[in-house]
Amino acid sequence: MTSSSDAATALFKSAVKGERRSLGKLLTAIERGGDQAEIIAGLAHQVSGNTHVVGITGAPGSGKSTLTGRLLKLFSEAGDKLAVLAVDPSSPLTGGAILGDRIRMDDLAGEESFIRSMATRGHSGGLALAVPAAIQLFDAVGYEPVIIETVGVGQVEVDVAGAADTTVVVVTPGMGDAVQANKAGLLEVADIFVVNKSDRPGASDARRDLELMLDLGHVSGLEQMTGYRPPIIMANSLEGTGADEVLDAIKSHAEYLRNSGKIHIRQKDRLVMEIQNRIELLIGSTASHILESDLGANSITKVLDRKISPAEAAKSIVGSIIASE
C-alpha cells in the first residue's frame, strides 16, 4: 500500500514537471480503478479547480472528433496547452474497443497538447469515476482547457459531457423534426449548439428546429430561469468552417460563467455529482457482497416465496449496510 502510494506520488510529481509518459501511466492507473486510482485522484484534486472543462457530445458520426480536431488546432495556435479526452464505446461482448478518434485529430494537434483515448469499459460506473479523475489530473498538471469528447448515447455519457463547464452539442441535418428537438435529454444540457455538415440538405431546417426549441424555452420560462440562450453555430468541420465561431462561443460562455458567478455552481455540481457517484458505487458493491452472502440468499428466498417484495428486500439490505457502518 505504501509502496503503491509512493509510486503514484513519484509519477504525479514527474507528470507535473511535464513528463508526458508519466501522465500516460497515471491515466492508465485511473482507468484501472482501485486504491492506486484513488490516491492519484486525491493528489490531483488538491491542486485542481483551475481549468475550463469543455464537453463535446452528440450522436455517433455527427462529427465530434473532426470538430474537436479543429478546436485543437485553433487553441494550439492561440498558445493554449490543452488536453483532449476522447471516449469511445467498449464492446459489451468482448470488452475490446477500437478507439479511432485520434485519426481526426493527430494532424492538427500542437506539440504541447495531449490526447488520450478512453474506452467506456464494462464495469458499472467506471466511466463516471475515471472521467472526473482524468479531468482533475489534466487540470493539476496544467492543461487548459480540457476537452471531453463523448458519444451522447448513454446516461453516463450525457452526465459526463453535461458536467462540463461548457457543453457543446453537435447535431447534423436530418436528425429529426421539431418534436425530436423538444424531447428532453441531450439537447437540454447544451450551452452551445453546432449544426455540423452544414453543406448537407436540411441544415437550415435543423437550425430552424433548434431555434424554435429555444424560442419555446423562452415562452415556457426556462430561458429566464437559466438566463442564457445557447448560440447555434453552422459548421463544416471537414472544411474547417465554423470552428472559429465555436471557439469564440466557448470563450464567451466561459466569460459568462465567470461574470455571473455560475462557474462556481458548475464546479460544485461536478464535485457533488462525483461524490454521489462514488457513494452509489460504494453502496452498490457492498450490496452485491451482501446479496452473495447468507443474508442475501435468505432475502432472495423470501422474495421467491412471495413473502416479501423486491423493494422490501432491497430496503432491508440497505438497512443492514447502514447498521454495519
Add this chain to the structure above:
Amino acid sequence: MGDHQQRVILAKLGLDGHDRGIKVVARILRDAGMEVIYLGLRQTTASIVAAAEEEDADAIGLSMHNAGHLTLGPKMAEAITAAGLDIPLIIGGIVPDEDVEELMNTGIAAVLGPGASAEEVVATVQDAISARDKA
C-alpha cells in the same frame, strides 16, 4: 497484472495507403478484448511515439505494404528506443520471408504475414507484450 487491459496502437507509416489489412487486424484485436488505438494512415515515427506515450500503449503494430519495411521498420524501432520507451513493435503486411530475420535483428518483436490467422495475430501480440513484461 492479470486484470490489465491491453492497449495496442495500430498505424501505417508514411506513404502507404493500403489499409484493408490494418482494419482487419484492428477488428481481430478488438474482438479478442483488446483496446485498439487506431491511428490510421500517413503517420510519422514521431507521431506514433507521441501517441504511444499519451496512450500508455502496451504494443505498437505497424502495417506495411510499400516494400519500405527494411528502412522504416528499424527506424520505428529506433525511435521507440530513443524515446526511452519499452514497447514491443510488431510489423504486419507484405514482408518477404528472407527479410524477417533482418527485421528481428533490428529490434522488431514479431512479423505477421498475409496468411496469419486471427488466432496467430492475437497470440503474437499477447506473446510480445508478455515477453516485454517479463524482461
